[in-house]
Amino acid sequence: MKFLITAGPTREPIDPVRYLSNRSSGKMGYAIAEAALETGHEVILISGPVNLTPPDGAKLISVATSDEMFDAVHRHARDCAILVMCAAVADYKPARVSRQKIKKRDQTLSLELIPTRDILASLPQDRQFIVIGFAAETENVEENARQKLRDKNCDMIIANNVSSSDSGMESDENEVTIFFRDGERQRISRAPKKIIARELVKIFLNAREKRLTKKT
Ligand code: CTP
Numbered sequence: 772m773k774f775l776i777t778a779g780p781t782r783e784p785i786d787p788v789r790y791l792s793n794r795s796s797g798k799m800g801y802a803i804a805e806a807a808l809e810t811g812h813e814v815i816l817i818s819g820p821v822n823l824t825p826p827d828g829a830k831l832i833s834v835a836t837s838d839e840m841f842d843a844v845h846r847h848a849r850d851c852a853i854l855v856m857c858a859a860v861a862d863y864k865p866a867r868v869s870r871q872k873i874k875k876r877d878q879t880l881s882l883e884l885i886p887t888r889d890i891l892a893s894l895p896q897d898r899q900f901i902v903i904g905f906a907a908e909t910e911n912v913e914e915n916a917r918q919k920l921r922d923k924n925c926d927m928i929i930a931n932n933v934s935s936s937d938s939g940m941e942s943d944e945n946e947v948t949i950f951f952r953d954g955e956r957q958r959i960s961r962a963p964k965k966i967i968a969r970e971l972v973k974i975f976l977n978a979r980e981k982r983l984t985k986k987t
Pocket residue numbers: 837856857858859860861862887888889890891892903904905906907908919923
């Protein structure tokens with residue numbers, strides 16, 4: 772089965788030497804890619820800039836900006852079975868990218884930011900593949916995750932609380948809750964991201980199986 776997995780942050784350029792980004796390390800997405808490969812599946816990994824070695828056997832597509840990630844996902848989504856949007860895509864980008872390095876001055880500097888395109892929300896409603904979104908939250912985790920599940924038309928959302936430094940972003944460990952469309956939820960308690968990834972891959976394959984049996 773073909774997995775399409777996005778991982779890591781995006782970088783939105785301000786000028787030739789500066790960008791806006793976030794603290795995503797890419798570890799969760801890379802661990803999911805590894806777990807899918809371990810169980811014999813094919814993996815296309817669309818990755819933002821991270822300091823990780825891609826797992827052996829993954830087809831790596833390196834991107835930097837949210838626009839590049841948007842295009843790469845749309846290019847490859849159609850023939851995948853499972854799309855995992857683990858990347859921390861920037862929500863905003865500078866309205867203008869300065870061609871020259873912005874020089875230091877004594878006054879304050881304001882940057883005008885415009886929303887990036889939402890990749891999940893842009894996917895077709897009528898599709899063959901399963902879509903998994905992530906929700907990085909610092910408060911009201913369940914409510915926000917369920918809202919994203921609906922708004923972004925995902926088959927499931929994996930929520931993690933990123934307010935503590937020992938799980939979620941940058942950490943080697945995580946604890947997640949998976950929210951499904953039918954209102955069900957499943958919790959995976961704190962464990963190394965590699966262990967969580969193996970559990971998640973089983974859950975994704977199960978959802979895919981259920982979808983196929985429903986259609987036949
Ligand atoms: N996502 C996306 N395109 C974007 C921004 C986010 O596809 N431009 C995806 C992420 O890959 C993730 C999910 O949307 O799977 C949720 O991302 P998150 O940052 O938690 O949510 P946002 O929609 O950005 O909402 P907020 O930042 O307000 O919580």
